[in-house]
Amino acid sequence: MVVAKPVPLAELDLEDDEELLIIERDGVERGFLIRELAYHHVIQGELNGRPYAVAFCVVCSTGVGLTPVVDGKVLHFGSNGVENGVGVISDGDTWSLWEPMTGECTEGPHKGRSLEVWPVRPTTVAAARRERPGLELSLTNCRSLTSWIVRKTWPRVLDNRRGFIPPPFFRTMAGRIDDRMHRLELGLGVMLGGRHVFFPLESIPKGGDAMVRVGSRMMKVYRGEVDGVPHATWCEPWDDEDPPMQMFTRWYAFSFRYPECELWQGPELEQGTGVPQTRAWLTSTGRFRSR
Known part of the structure; x- marks a missing residue:
């Protein structure tokens, strides 16, 4: 995900129920629109001088923060398929596959290695305005018809009790779902x-x-x-x-x-x-x- 210069939340005309994902590095916070993450799946950059990557799975609504560094080298990540109904990512440097929920590499040259994993905070614009009035958001520079459709049709998930799994996702599940x-x-x-x-x-x-x-x-x-x-x-x-x-x-x-x-x-x-x-x-x- 390519992002523009951060914009203060107070300067943006967003609905109160717009969903955000907030990351924090050494006391510095940055927000992202979940409807943009729903299209890109992975964002990456630096915050307070520290590299970060954030992976977001559209179907299971899971966001997780990762430190994209192995042996002192920053890797560059993108979305690469689904396993057990959850999106997986790969680095464009070695094409190794990584499980974002745990940070573990499951296939490729880095198999057996793990990235540092840290929590992110999902919230809404209304809550951020009250609790984090100085928050800045990084918005995507991507302007395509597909990204526009995804952003406009992205379902509300924070209060969605049941959700929906597309049929192809079921075929990725290796075993019985815990009942x-x-x-x-x-x-x-x-x-x-x-x-x-x-x-x-x-x-x-x-x-x-x-x-x-x-x-x-x-x-x-x-x-x-x-x-x-x-x-x-x-x-x-x-x-x-x-x-x-x-x-x-x-x-x-x-x-x-x-x-x-x-x-x-x-x-x-x-x-x-x-x-x-x-x-x-x-x-x-x-x-x-x-x-």
Whole structure:
């Protein structure tokens, strides 16, 4: 994706419900329009002197940040097909294939190598105007009929409960889809030291949150007051640490990538109940369901 000079959000005439993806590098933020990402799939550049790449899958609605550097060399990425219903990327330097959700190279000269992966933040224009009034957006320079059609017809995904998988995507799925919940349910997937937990969007009410103990720290999963999008952050006194790795995605994509993931099922109805003692490292006011 070729981007123009960043433009302050305040100078753009955008609808409040326009969807954005925000990245952050060393305290500096930059926003992108999701309807433009839906066409390009991968964006790449530098922010605050640090190279970045962002991959976005149209169908599973997953955005993830990657540091596109191997052995000190910046690689240049583009979209290259679908695996298990999730878009994969390749670098134009060696044509190696990479899995963006994990940063792992699966085929080619770099097979076995991994890129640094970091979370991005999906939101809306209304929320960004309230919470990040100084945000700048990078817009595409691409002007083609196809890109115009995609931008104009891109479906709203942040509040889409079911979504749609085109039939060809099903043929890319190598195994059975985890049936613990509907395959297209949206939620927040959080990676916690080798354990992976999926928080369904509907299990976290607006204005509420899920408190989870991870080792000696407490993590909070909440939905934004304006955009309704879930996020995970560390609670005090660990709130100055980088947030845990997370991605706003659909159930089928997360469960395919992490088949042994745990499924958050919302708060318990009875006081004092919680997860089994065998999972004491991850205690909470809610319950989890494993395979």
